[in-house]
Amino acid sequence: MRLAFREALRSFRRAPLLSALSVTTIAFAIFVVGLFGLVALNLNRALREVEKRVEVVAYLMRGTPVEVVTVAIGDVERFPEVADVTYVTEDQALARAQKELVELQGVFDDLVSNPLPASLEVRLKPGFRDSDHLRDVAERLRGFRFVEDVRYGRDWVIKLDRIRDLTAIGMLVIGGAFAAASVVIIGTTIRMAVFQRSREIAIMRLVGATDGFIRLPFLLEGSLKGALGGTFALGLTYVAYVAFDRMLLRAQFFNPAEAVVFVVFGFALGFSASLAAVSRHLKSVRPA
């Protein structure tokens, strides 16, 4: 193992240009995936912000006693989908309307009695904020005797569902395509490194080195290059993020755990690409 490590380092020293090239290639490949990840991440967070506003409003019949409402709130809060329930009394509804609809101030002043019903505003837990769950909850709320009507922005929520699905699919397709491209690019650079050392490999085999022994320095080299490339990619992505955040829109960066994924991803890419390249090479020189 120590020997393999030494051999891996030797190849860095011997072919600094090719090594730098592979690391840079890996870095840029992962950088592109990282940028996309960053967009997806921020899109997702924005989406979740919007989702928070998803709520079901149950309008109560005029004159429903507060005690009844209190019991009902307890029941609704026990729905598995429900995050919280807010009781808006008739007076509160009017106050809110007056504040929000300033243009109609005069109309409110002329009112003799409050035309606005009391309501329960039900917000759902994350993960339940889609149209199917909303419909379920709305159905159940309609079952209460004192509930007059239930409203939720159905069309709007369906649109939200669609955006969510599209981002997920887009993320998978584009991210997957870039990841696949980077695997190919990394595979090529590692194959170049293997090819450059085919003479050495031939000599190693001649003096009785096992395939495992021959592979090890390449795997180490590939993994190291991959991890290094991943680290650079993380740096590049961070620079891109800072630029975007300062000049265009407030955005969010990956948390530390997500950032580590860059390095791990690079490592895994480097490892698998070099494994494939070396194994293929060894197989091609084996007697039939």
Added chain:
Amino acid sequence: MIRFRNVFKAYPKGSLALKDLTFHIRKGEFAFLTGHSGAGKSTVLKLIFAEELATSGSVQVSGYHLASMSTRDIPKLRRRLGIVFQDFRLLEDRTAEENIAFTLEVTGARSSVIEPKVTRVLAQVGLAAKALAYPRELSGGEQQRVAIARALVNDPFVILADEPTGNLDERATRGVFQLLRDINANGTAVLMATHDLDLVRGTPFRTLELQDGGLVYDSAVDRPAAETES
């Protein structure tokens, strides 16, 4: 020790490189393998160190049946052989010493074991003073000596040499040949492919001559009784 029985070798999309080859190299023997270019000398050696597989017939090397041998055993076999080529095949970015040590490192030997062995074989080939030289700093003859030292360091039972003097001048050729004779005198068998008939002539060693892949002459054929299993 090395036994060919009715060996045929056809390369993919090539004609027959070896035809019905049967011979036996005994333990500690020195034998020349001669023949015109393309006669199949290198192919015979490649079959012995399992670089190629015989198309039919059996090749047996020190108890290994090469046809049925698993690829995982090939390194084990090669560690018991010393292989030398016309073009030396040294690693350019390593010193003489490192080239030789590499052979042992590959087997997982400790450096405490490696060092004395490397020193010993370097002295044996007369290059103790050039231990730290890189191949490009050595003459062809010296490079071949390093290659022979590398072949020796695993204490092989046979040295397989494919035209080891092919790139060397007269003087260096004599030197390398003498070295191989000395090694043989210490008990290691040598199978040397060459088309340098001057070298072969006037030596007491066995000669196997190939022609178009067939054995046309074996100087040991007069005394087949001496061929025993080893």
